Amino acid sequence: MQIIWRESADTATYEDARVGRVFNHRRPERFPLAVVKATCQEDIVAAVKLAAEKNCRVAVRSGGHSWAAWSVRDNSILIDLGNYKTMEVDANNKMARASPSMTGRELNSVLIKDHQLMFPGGHCPDVGLGGFLLQGGMGWNCRNWGWACERVQAVDVVTAKGELLHCNSEQNQELYWAARGAGPGFPGVVTKFHLRLNPYPKNGFRSSGYIYPIEMYREALSWVISISPDFDNDTEIAAISHYPDGSDEMRLFILFVTMKDEAEDAEKALRAAQDTRPAGCVEEWFCKEDSLEEQYDKQGHANPEKHRYCADNAYIQNDADVPAVLEEAFTTLPHKKSFALWFAMNPCSRRKLPDMALSMHSDHYFALYTVWEDAHDDPRCQAWVRNVMKGVERHSVGAYLGDSDFQVRKTKFWADDNARRLMEIRRKLDPQGRICGYLDEGDLSGTRGLDNAHQWKI
The missing domain is CATH 3.30.465.10 (Uridine Diphospho-n-acetylenolpyruvylglucosamine Reductase; domain 3)
Incomplete structure (x- = not known):
């Protein structure tokens, strides 16, 4: 088990262990006591026991993709799982x-x-x-x-x-x-x-895409929202506002990705969008051959490494005027590498979920991924996210944990009963707060956990 101690390691080695695998280059000023580079289950057991001996907390890093770098905690032992792959x-x-x-x-x-x-x-x-x-x-x-x-x-x-x-x-x-x-x-x-x-579909994925000038934002987003609830059940639907590479003009990109074994079934599934799309596309394609690997490449391009990120999100109320609620977010991006996203969640959002902690969703998932390169843009880009969310939050029922930062803004992440049960389980199974838990402002939540309430701190 390799352990890098802050007090004895050279600066470069410690810094690489601390934040080298943190995806967001807006790195935190938080400093673990040590980083354990685990390679097996036994290393993880030993690291937790070591934390008990040292009377300190444990933090965990899997992929390092948390926007708020939840794994980097003061006075903790960080268990980095990057070398434990099986x-x-x-x-x-x-x-x-x-x-x-x-x-x-x-x-x-x-x-x-x-x-x-x-x-x-x-x-x-x-x-x-x-x-x-x-x-x-x-x-x-x-x-x-x-x-x-x-x-x-x-x-x-x-x-x-x-x-x-x-x-x-x-x-x-x-x-x-x-x-x-x-x-x-x-x-x-x-x-x-x-x-x-x-x-995995025998013939891979198929996709249709419709790219509109941002001036058509309301019409195009209203259209895709209207057709989503009854759309084919093997098709993912998203709307993305972004700047295409090399362009100074923002676009609204509507994407349908379908996962069928046969090409003719994919064409049938995607036909409903092709036949009802608003006129005025800058570019479009219908039922093009695609694959999960190609989608990964595109997602990787949209989320570049060695950049600075500020993300936030909301589940928008089912009966809200979604195009109106999201207009500022989708039409005023602060940087050419940033993007805003809407995901169709209906019909999953309308069915009863299994008995598990996850319990918050709605028909409309919205997220901001504000991306930039230079630290001097930090105040401007972060302020833009806060200002946009001031308007969006009033029409939100809660948020998704994965695109949240509890240090900046708290909201509801679970149904009330699920939240209460979750916090009780945390206190029962970890009464000393050995596992770091939720990183709120000042890292003070401890065994109490999150309040699961709309407490906008903007």
Whole structure:
């Protein structure tokens, strides 16, 4: 087990261990006592026990993609899982077992190539399974296939006491319940996820895209919102406001990605959009051959490495005038690398969820991904996000953990009963607050956790 101690390591080594795997280059001024580079479950158990000996907290890093860098905590032992990568596939039963630092791309590259299977992991290719699944997992085609955490059949967990447990619907049920939606407040360290898989379409993906001038924002977004609830159930639907490469003009990009075995079924599924689209596209395509790998490449391009990020999000009320609520966000981006996103979530948002911590959603998911390069733009870009959210928040029912920063803005992340149960489980299973939990302002939440209330701090 490799341990890099702050007090004895050279500065470069410690800094690389502290933030070298943090995706957001707006790096935090928080300093762990030590970083443990785990390579196996035994290392994780030993690290938790070491934290108990030192009477300090434990933080965990899976992929390092948390926008707020939740893994970097003062006076903690940071367990970095980047060197702990393992996966096993049971193709006959459509199951996989994978460690938390495995990314969606790493997992699916094996599943598709060797087994014609896939797992609906994160859209960004380098998002680790750990944070993604603990937050619920808004994965591929979430509006129909459901949340990725619904496919978690079991988890192996090192508890705050350093015990290694297998958790599912029949044993250690409280940890299993919490692992599907607790986010960074999960009272343990997941070492392995047991995942139910999907068949990968025999002929890959197909996509249709419609790019409109931003002046057509209201018309185009109203159109896609109107057709989404009854659209084909193997099709993901998104609207993105962005600046195309090399362009000074903002565009609204409407994207349909369908996942069918046969090309004719994909064409039939996408026809409803093609036949009803508003006139006026700058560019469009219909039922083009696509693949998960190509989608990963595009997502990676939209989320470049070595950049600074500020993200926020909201589930918009089902009956809101969504184009009006999101107009400022979609038409006034502060930087050419930034983008705003709307995801269709209906019909998943209208069905009863399984009994698990995840319990917050609506028909409309909205997120801001503000991206820039230079530190001098920090105040302007962050202020833009705060100002936009002042208007959006009044029409929100809550937010998704994965695109949130509790230091800046608190809101509702769970149904009230689920939130109460989750915080009780945290206090019961980790009464000393060994696991760092939710990073609020000043990192003070401790065993209390989050209030799960609209407490706008903007």
